[in-house]
Amino acid sequence: MMAAGSMAPVLRGELRLDAPLKGLTSWRVGGPAERLYRPADLEDLSAFLGSGQAREPLTWLGLGSNLLVRDGGVRGTVIALHGALETLERVGARDIHAQAGVPCAKVARFAARCGLKGIEFWAGIPGTVGGALAMNAGAFGGETWERVARVQTIDRHGRLRERSAGAFHVAYRHVTLPDGEWFVGTDVELEPGDTARALKTMRALLVRRGQMQPTGVASCGSVFRNPPGDHAARLIEASGLKGHCIGGACVSDKHANFIVHRGQASAGDMEALIELIRDRVRALQGIELQPEVHIVGEARP
Numbered sequence: 001m002m003a004a005g006s007m008a009p010v011l012r013g014e015l016r017l018d019a020p021l022k023g024l025t026s027w028r029v030g031g032p033a034e035r036l037y038r039p040a041d042l043e044d045l046s047a048f049l050g051s052g053q054a055r056e057p058l059t060w061l062g063l064g065s066n067l068l069v070r071d072g073g074v075r076g077t078v079i080a081l082h083g084a085l086e087t088l089e090r091v092g093a094r095d096i097h098a099q100a101g102v103p104c105a106k107v108a109r110f111a112a113r114c115g116l117k118g119i120e121f122w123a124g125i126p127g128t129v130g131g132a133l134a135m136n137a138g139a140f141g142g143e144t145w146e147r148v149a150r151v152q153t154i155d156r157h158g159r160l161r162e163r164s165a166g167a168f169h170v171a172y173r174h175v176t177l178p179d180g181e182w183f184v185g186t187d188v189e190l191e192p193g194d195t196a197r198a199l200k201t202m203r204a205l206l207v208r209r210g211q212m213q214p215t216g217v218a219s220c221g222s223v224f225r226n227p228p229g230d231h232a233a234r235l236i237e238a239s240g241l242k243g244h245c246i247g248g249a250c251v252s253d254k255h256a257n258f259i260v261h262r263g264q265a266s267a268g269d270m271e272a273l274i275e276l277i278r279d280r281v282r283a284l285q286g287i288e289l290q291p292e293v294h295i296v297g298e299a300r301p
Contacts, residue, residue, distance in 0.1 A: 009047040009048075009050065009051050010047075011044060011047060011048055011051065011053075012039075012040035012041075012044045013037055013038050013039040013040045013044050013045070013048060013084070014037070014038045015035065015036070015037050015053075016033075016035070016036045016037075017034070017035055017036075018032050018033075018034065019032055019033045019035070019036035019078075020032050021033050021036070021061075021064075021069050021073070021074065021078065022069070024061060024064045024080065025064030025065075025067050025068075025069055025220075026063065026064050026065040026066075026067075026126065026218060026219065026220050026221075027064075027067075027068060027218055027219065027220050027261055027265075027267075027270060028218045028261055029068070029069070029071070029261065029265055029266055029267040029269075029270060030068065030069025030070060030071060030073070030267045030297065031069060031070065031071050031072050031073030031074070031267070031297060031298075031300065032073040032074075033059075033073060033074045033077075033078035034055070034073065034074060034075050034076060034077070034078075035054075035055055035076065035077040035078065036077075036078045036079075036080060037054065037077055037078070037079050037080070038080045038083070038084055039079065039081075039084045039085070040084065041084060041085070042085055042087075042099065042154075042160075042184060042185075044084075045079070045084070045085070045154065045158070045184070046154060046158035046159075046160060047158065048158070049154065049155075049156060049157060049158035050157055050158030050159075051158075054077045054079070054156075055076045055077045056076050056077070057075065057076040057077075058076060058077055058078075058079060058156070058182075059074050059076065059077070059078045059079070059296055060078075060079050060081065060130065060182055061078050061079065061080045061081065061082070062081055062082050062100070062101060062127055062128030062129075062130050062131045063082055063103060063126065063127050063128050063131070065126045065127045065131070065220055065221055066127060066131060066135070066220050066221050066292065066293055066294060067220065067293065067294050067296065068220065068267055068270055068271065068274075068293050068294070068295045068296070069267060069296055069297050070267045070268070070271070070295065070296065070297035070298055070299050070300070071266050071267045071268055071297075071299060071300035072297055072298035072299050072300045072301060073297055073298065074296055074297040074298075075297075075298065081099075081100050081101035081128065081130055081184075082101045082103070082128055083101060084101050085099035085100045085101035085102070085130070085184055085185065086099060086101050086102050087099040087102070087185070088102050088106065088107060088110055090114050090116075091187060094116065094189055094190055094191065094192070095149060095187045095188065095189055095190070096110065096111050096114070096116065096119075096187070096188050096190060097185065097186070097187050098129045098185060098186060098188070099129065099184060099185040100128060100129050100130030100133070100183050100184045100185055100186075101128055101129070101130065102128060102129050103127070103128055103129075104122040104123075104125040104126075104127055104128065104129060104132050104137070105122060105123050105124075105125070105126075107119065107122055107129060107188075108120055108121075108122040108123040108202055109123070109199075109202070111188075111190055111198070112193070112195050112198035112199050112202065113195055114195075115192060115193060115194070115195050116190035116191065116192065116193055116198075117190060117191050117192070117193025117194070117197075117198050118147055118188075118189075118190040118191050118193070119142070119147050119188060119190060120142075120198055120201045120202050120205065121138070121139045121140045121141070121142035121205065122139075122142075122144075123202040123205055123206060124139040124140060124205050124206060124209045125137050125138075125139050126221060127221075129183075129185070129186060130182075130183050130184070132144045133145075133148070133151060133175065133183040133186055134175060134177070134182075134183060135173050135174065135175065135292070135294075136170055136171070136172065136173055136174060136175050137173075138173075139205075139209075140205050140208070143172075145165065145168075145170040145175065147188040147189060147190065148165040148186055148187075148188055148189075149164075149165055149186075149187045149188060149189040150162055150163065150164050150165060150186070150187045151163055151165070151168075151183055151185065151186045151187075152183070152184050152185035152186065153177070153178070153181040153182060153183055153184060154181065154182055154184045155180050155181050155182075156180045160184070161181070172225065173225050173292055212254070212255060213252075213254065213255050213258060214252045214253075214254045214255060214258050214260050217260045217261065217262075218260060218261035219252070219258045219259060219260045219261070220259070220293050221258070221292075221293075222257045222258065222292050223257055223258065223259050223274060223277075223291060223292060223293050224236075224257055224277070224289040224290060224291055224292055225289070225290045225291070225292045227287055227289065227290075230287070231257070232256075232257045232289055233255055233256040233257040234256075235281050235285050235287060235289065236251065236256035236257060236277055236281060236289075237256040238284070238285065239277075239280045239281050239284045239285060240280075240284075241256065241276075241277055241280060242256045244273070244276075245262065245273075246269045246272045246273045246276065247264070247265050247266060247268075247269035247272075248261060248262045248263045248264040248265030248266075248269060249261065249262070249265040249269035249270045249272075249273045250262050250273075251273065251277070259273055259274070266300075267297075268299065268300065271295065271299075274291060274293070277289065278291075
């Protein structure tokens with residue numbers, strides 16, 4: 001609460017009510033946000049949270065990949081970081097500092113141009129730094145937290161903190177955050193490298209990605225985590241679901257762990273197909289697949 005006579009902070013971001021979200025997610029489905037706030041920068045985000053104007057619950061949005069927004073929309077406040085928290089700079093000889101709204105691929109290219117290597121695999125991750133930190137995103141044998149030196153977080157009241165990587169429990173596609181804190185940036189520690197070689201490696205990874213995964217169509221990336229010693233795509237294909245559709249949501253013919261939007265799909269179609277896959281794989285393969293995609297919001301009444 002503010003002291004008597006004090007002035008409310010002047011917010012520079014954009015607050016919208018009943019704001020459509022489907023255009024902000026890679027699946028292109030889902031209902032609106034009750035409130036959507038686009039901060040101007042980190043200082044403005046801190047002021048917004050500290051002002052008490054953010055309605056609970058809070059949902060954080062980057063590029064909208066790996067996210068399914070249900071058709072009934074999202075209650076509370078959605079905070080959109082892409083295009084807002086976009087600081088990207090070299091820090092010292094080996095570190096890159098990136099805020100949570102920066103696309104992972106942009107960080108990978110920037111590091112290469114700085115003559116640093118070790119995070120080329122981020123070129124194949126279609127999300128932002130914040131999402132990569134939250135889920136320990138990985139691709140082509142690399143994982144995000146292998147390179148994290150320290151992170152910056154923000155809490156429900158707009159307070160900023162810096163924590164070392166060792167303060168977190170990190171696992172496959174999961175990171176445990178202190179309750180009521182969210183990532184707003186990181187410093188990644190890299191190694192001296194050759195710019196031309198790093199860019200060549202990234203191009204090769206992207207070619208490989210295009211050969212293995214459905215690109216150019218609306219998807220959220222991998223839908224399920226790979227179970228220990230196996231691959232979700234193999235289990236789904238072995239269960240006869242490759243190419244299977246519910247409404248406009250279809251299991252990709254190219255990679256069975258991708259669900260693609262073939263047109264006129266609803267979030268309900270996506271979620272129903274996710275549940276069908278889990279049920280069929282459980283029944284036929286005896287394995288419980290765990291979703292990698294994060295599902296938020298409420299079903300349409």
